[in-house]
Amino acid sequence: MxxxxxxxxxxxxxxxxxxxxxxxxxxxxxxxxxxxxxxxxITCQKCKIKAYPSSGTDRYYTKMDPNEYEQLLKERTEEIKKNPFIDLLPEMEGGFHIKNNLPYPANEIDVEIxxxxxxxxxxxxxxxxxxxxxxxxxxxxxxxxxxxxxxxxxxxxxxxxxxxxxxxxxxxxxxxxxxxxxxxxxxxxxxxxxxxxxxxxxx
Ligand SMILES: [Zn+2]
Ligand SMILES: [Zn+2]
Ligand SMILES: [Zn+2]
Known part of the structure; x- marks a missing residue:
């Protein structure tokens, strides 16, 4: 732009x-x-959500609370163990990363500022x-x-x-x-x- x-x-x-x-x-x-x-x-003055600039774009993203995110990763590991064919794609629209050879939702959520x-x-x-x-x-x-x-x-x-x-x-x-x-x-x-x-x- x-x-x-x-x-x-x-x-x-x-x-x-x-x-x-x-x-x-x-x-x-x-x-x-x-x-x-x-x-x-880069913080919403109402709900205090902190955003980060997405490099090379006009966009911003936010991160989940690190403890919450760790908890999510644990839950995902358990779910995948039980059901290797579980469909995690809807959660991964914001991208994903590979950990222990498995895909996990990335801890980056688009936010509009x-x-x-x-x-x-x-x-x-x-x-x-x-x-x-x-x-x-x-x-x-x-x-x-x-x-x-x-x-x-x-x-x-x-x-x-x-x-x-x-x-x-x-x-x-x-x-x-x-x-x-x-x-x-x-x-x-x-x-x-x-x-x-x-x-x-x-x-
Ligand atoms: Zn807000
Ligand atoms: Zn309008
Ligand atoms: Zn306004």
């Missing part, structure tokens, strides 16, 4: 206003997003916020936030008047569609990645 600078985008668009989605594909947003994720030590705006300001660029107002979350917690919390959209930078954010029904307010991760970083096509149906950004 290659990203364009904000200035480059404006130049390319001429008189047209950039869409929220185009803004999320800029170098500026990517850098700002990285800063938040780094600050939070999002950066959540705790509020929005109309017409602000996605990176025109105090870093303190954004948090790193996993996709499950991100969905929960948009389901359970009211996110305000302020009409001006003084944060004087606001409306409630209406969540996009397609991505449940997260702005991402994991099934489309291969395409434009999974940015939701219904809301352009704003996660909202009433957030208009005029660039």
């Amino acid at each position: 290659s990203f364009i600078s904000y200035q480059g985008l404006l130049k390319k668009l001429g008189d047209a206003k950039p869409s929220y989605k185009e803004l999320l594909l800029t170098v500026e947003w990517r850098a700002f997003r990285e800063r938040i994720i780094d600050r939070d030590n 999002h950066v959540h705006h705790t509020y929005y300001v109309l017409n602000n660029l996605p990176w025109e916020y105090d870093t303190g107002s954004l948090i790193t979350v996993c996709s499950d917690c991100h969905k929960a936030i948009h389901k359970n919390e009211i996110i305000y959209v302020y009409r001006d930078k003084q944060l004087s008047s606001s409306v409630k954010l209406i969540s996009c029904t397609k991505c449940e307010g997260t702005g991402y569609l994991p099934a489309y991760d291969y395409f434009e970083n999974g940015i939701c096509f219904a809301c352009g990645g704003s996660g909202s149906l009433n957030l208009e950004i005029n660039g």
Whole structure:
């Protein structure tokens, strides 16, 4: 995935206003997003799940608790002893490794890492916020936030008047569609990645 600078985008668009989605594909947003994720030590600020970058990709993975994982390996060894033809494939979608000549699920589970705006300001660029107002979350917690919390959209930078954010029904307010991760970083096509149906950004 290659990203364009904000200035480059404006130049390319001429008189047209950039869409929220185009803004999320800029170098500026990517850098700002990285800063938040780094600050939070790639850890979901809600459930505290710690993620690791998958080298050479935009993806992240998490690891099972080492004790839990050891326990799983023990259980698998017992199961395989009893039934050598047991189908372990469904568990191994995330990859596997060989131990004692037997395949085991790898201790690496894909996790989606999002950066959540705790509020929005109309017409602000996605990176025109105090870093303190954004948090790193996993996709499950991100969905929960948009389901359970009211996110305000302020009409001006003084944060004087606001409306409630209406969540996009397609991505449940997260702005991402994991099934489309291969395409434009999974940015939701219904809301352009704003996660909202009433957030208009005029660039
Ligand atoms: Zn979480
Ligand atoms: Zn959010
Ligand atoms: Zn959406």
